Amino acid sequence: MRKKFLSIIAICFFGSLVQGQTIFELDASQSMLMYGKGPGQDGTINPFEGQDCFAIVKNLGKELFSARLQKNGAILQIIEVPEGQSKRIKLPVGVELYLDTETKTKAMASVEYEKAN
Secondary structure, X not given: OHHHHXXXXXXXXXXXXXXXXXXXXXXXXXXXXXXXXXXXXXOOOXXXXXXXXXXXXXXXXXXXXXXXXXXXXXEEEEEEEOOOOEEEEEEOOOOEEEEEOOOOOOEEEEEEEEEOO
């Protein structure tokens, strides 16, 4: 019985590690890659990698920040995410997602992904 209990705890613990971080603290004037350059470089794990999807970016703090879409070094779109709001952003295959702050204090954000229909 004890082995089963420990096995369940281990599965839950390691399963949460695989999901990756979804809440981020962004320092003042910081840019952070969320997705698009591959494992080891991305700040988040996109379960829909290799297919079009949506990124749900939420502003959990009191500072404005922006989501930047970029491909091959060219900026495609910059989307402001005001305090307390969220943005559902179309994320095509091959596009990188960055979060940028230009404030003097820290910003808080969460990033999740949703399958495109």
